[in-house]
Amino acid sequence: MSKYLNFIAEKNQVRYLTITVFFLIFSFFWIYPLLWVLSASLKTDFEIWGGLGLIPDKLIWENFERAWFGANMGRYFFNTLIITVVSVVIVVITTGMFGYVIGRYAFPGKKILIGILIATIFIPQGYTIIPVFDLLTDLKISKNLIGLTIATAGHTPVIYILLFAGYFSRIPVELEEAAKMDGAGFIRTFIMIMLPLTKPVVATVSILQVLHAWNDFLLPVVITLGNPDIRTLSVGVYAFKGEYFVDWSGMAAASVITILPIIILFLFMQKYFVEGVQGAVKG
Amino acid sequence: MNKKSLTQQMYEARWCYLFVLPCSILTGMFVLYPIGMSWYFSLLDWSGFTKEAKFIGFQNYAEAINDPFFWNAFYRSFIFMFGTVPVKIILGFIIAVFLNNQVLKLSPFFRTVIFMPVVTAIAIIGIVMTFIFSPFNGPANKFLMATNLTSAPIDFLGNPDTVLPTVMGVYVWKWLGITMMYWLAALQTVPQDVYDAAKIDGAQGYRLWIHIILPIVLPFAIVIILVEAVSALNVFPLIETMTAGGPFFSSEVMEVYIFRTAFVTDAGTMPRLGYACAAGVFWGVAVLFITALQGFWMRRTRRI
Numbered sequence: 001m002s003k004y005l006n007f008i009a010e011k012n013q014v015r016y017l018t019i020t021v022f023f024l025i026f027s028f029f030w031i032y033p034l035l036w037v038l039s040a041s042l043k044t045d046f047e048i049w050g051g052l053g054l055i056p057d058k059l060i061w062e063n064f065e066r067a068w069f070g071a072n073m074g075r076y077f078f079n080t081l082i083i084t085v086v087s088v089v090i091v092v093i094t095t096g097m098f099g100y101v102i103g104r105y106a107f108p109g110k111k112i113l114i115g116i117l118i119a120t121i122f123i124p125q126g127y128t129i130i131p132v133f134d135l136l137t138d139l140k141i142s143k144n145l146i147g148l149t150i151a152t153a154g155h156t157p158v159i160y161i162l163l164f165a166g167y168f169s170r171i172p173v174e175l176e177e178a179a180k181m182d183g184a185g186f187i188r189t190f191i192m193i194m195l196p197l198t199k200p201v202v203a204t205v206s207i208l209q210v211l212h213a214w215n216d217f218l219l220p221v222v223i224t225l226g227n228p229d230i231r232t233l234s235v236g237v238y239a240f241k242g243e244y245f246v247d248w249s250g251m252a253a254a255s256v257i258t259i260l261p262i263i264i265l266f267l268f269m270q271k272y273f274v275e276g277v278q279g280a281v282k283g
Numbered sequence: 284m285n286k287k288s289l290t291q292q293m294y295e296a297r298w299c300y301l302f303v304l305p306c307s308i309l310t311g312m313f314v315l316y317p318i319g320m321s322w323y324f325s326l327l328d329w330s331g332f333t334k335e336a337k338f339i340g341f342q343n344y345a346e347a348i349n350d351p352f353f354w355n356a357f358y359r360s361f362i363f364m365f366g367t368v369p370v371k372i373i374l375g376f377i378i379a380v381f382l383n384n385q386v387l388k389l390s391p392f393f394r395t396v397i398f399m400p401v402v403t404a405i406a407i408i409g410i411v412m413t414f415i416f417s418p419f420n421g422p423a424n425k426f427l428m429a430t431n432l433t434s435a436p437i438d439f440l441g442n443p444d445t446v447l448p449t450v451m452g453v454y455v456w457k458w459l460g461i462t463m464m465y466w467l468a469a470l471q472t473v474p475q476d477v478y479d480a481a482k483i484d485g486a487q488g489y490r491l492w493i494h495i496i497l498p499i500v501l502p503f504a505i506v507i508i509l510v511e512a513v514s515a516l517n518v519f520p521l522i523e524t525m526t527a528g529g530p531f532f533s534s535e536v537m538e539v540y541i542f543r544t545a546f547v548t549d550a551g552t553m554p555r556l557g558y559a560c561a562a563g564v565f566w567g568v569a570v571l572f573i574t575a576l577q578g579f580w581m582r583r584t585r586r587i
Binding site: 016019020023024026027030031032033034036037040049050051052090093094095097098100101102105107108110113116117120128129130131132134135150151153154155161186187190211214215217218221222225233234235237238241248251252255258259262263265266267270273274277278 | 401
């Protein structure tokens with residue numbers, strides 16, 4: 001149940017309006033940079049640096065054409081899409097399985113496993129990226145999307161496991177016993193009965209992984225260092241900045257191509273984003 | 284009565300082991316193995332791009348400890364942490380307290396707007412912000428000049444004195460939505476009757492905040508501080524894309540330093556993976572130490 005301390009009374013209209021107006025102005029300044037890049041992506045270079053206004057004189061869709069084809073953002077878009085989708089599938093299956101047994105069963109070695117997992121939360125990324133790069137090279141998958149996808153999936157699963165484990169542990173035992181009576185084995189119980197019950201966690205974990213995979217920078221920038229074909233969008237825009245430094249509007253369009261899909265996803269699935277984020281402090 | 288033997292227990296749990304296997308392999312490959320290897324690499328004189336690697340013991344560490352750039356980056360990372368975390372915690376709390384008002388009709392809209400930068404790619408934010416803060420007609424300078432707050436454009440990212448505060452400001456902007464969401468979750472745990480009491484209390488409301496509500500959300504505050512402190516030390520993408528550590532290394536935090544020594548080949552210098560790993564190991568241990576310290580502090584407060 002939600003709880004609210006309503007110290008802003010609707011009856012006290014002056015206070016109510018003051019606070020609303022303040023937050024409206026605050027919100028405008030807050031998203032101005034995002035609106036600015038959106039508007040810049042449809043302007044001419046000259047107009048971008050001309051004023052603070054956000055409405056373009058004439059919509060220049062060619063900026064997107066230039067970014068998509070000329071700067072190869074089209075290819076990077078599909079790279080990012082593949083990495084994101086596949087890594088979400090891998091992450092949901094593997095952490096779901098792991099969370100299931102951690103949350104519901106006792107077995108020798110469980111405590112050690114949990115201990116190792118918790119310890120990994122606190123290890124900073126900057127320090128493991130070099131051996132990851134090296135490992136992918138040794139496995140000969142550093143030059144294609146497979147390596148980047150697997151590494152993206154393997155990088156941060158701990159919070160997902162905790163979310164799954166917490167949810168699975170709250171499902172009543174009777175369900176499992178009934179399944180056993182019906183002759184369902186371990187795997188069938190998991191797939192047919194348990195996993196469908198955890199849809200909210202699957203959604204939350206998927207969203208978090210989409211966010212992570214789509215927006216990741218350090219891993220893809222290092223892996224694609226000598227291999228521009230498998231760049232992701234973030235790395236692509238970064239490289240764009242180095243290569244075509246004067247094409248401001250094209251770069252703005254490339255930025256919009258990168259951030260708009262996630263913003264739209266966020267607007268439609270806000271609930272799961274918020275739950276995923278809050279899960280980190282609630283546990 | 285007799286207890287089952289360990290092998291018997293393990294046999295009965297065979298499905299459990301099968302289920303933990305895929306995730307364990309991934310974690311082993313991309314989290315645990317890299318940690319072990321980075322310790323080993325740190326003992327090598329190795330560029331990373333050739334097969335030639337020479338075992339040199341702790342020489343990389345000795346060199347790092349004697350490198351002023353290393354220590355500058357080290358301290359800068361902590362300046363970044365101490366400069367951003369308190370701002371985020373306090374600002375996030377104030378905004379959450381206001382937006383927790385059910386009566387405020389536009390509250391969901393404000394939450395969405397404040398959270399929006401969180402979902403946008405950090406590298407893109409870094410690049411876009413180099414436009415926003417550009418000294419040549421950038422919108423930030425345009426606004427400051429139009430409102431007569433400054434008479435000449437400020438080179439936010441080109442001046443060693445302003446670059447770090449600017450990047451820190453962008454960092455707070457980018458992630459404040461998460462802090463706000465943490466606090467909103469915390470405020471939801473305050474019992475309803477406490478809120479009701481606050482409502483009746485009216486004029487004495489602020490006392491209720493300080494004496495009753497704040498102590499209830501304090502355990503949350505500690506978790507939030509812990510999470511935020513660790514993430515404020517992981518700011519590579521933002522700084523790399525905004526300034527790449529410049530100008531004159533004045534915004535080079537530890538992760539950027541490690542990246543530079545590992546991969547960037549400036550005129551004449553060779554990438555040095557072994558040395559970068561040593562710096563990374565040193566940094567990882569320092570961060571772990573701080574986390575442990577905070578964990579200890581957290582336990583103590585919980586016990587009281």
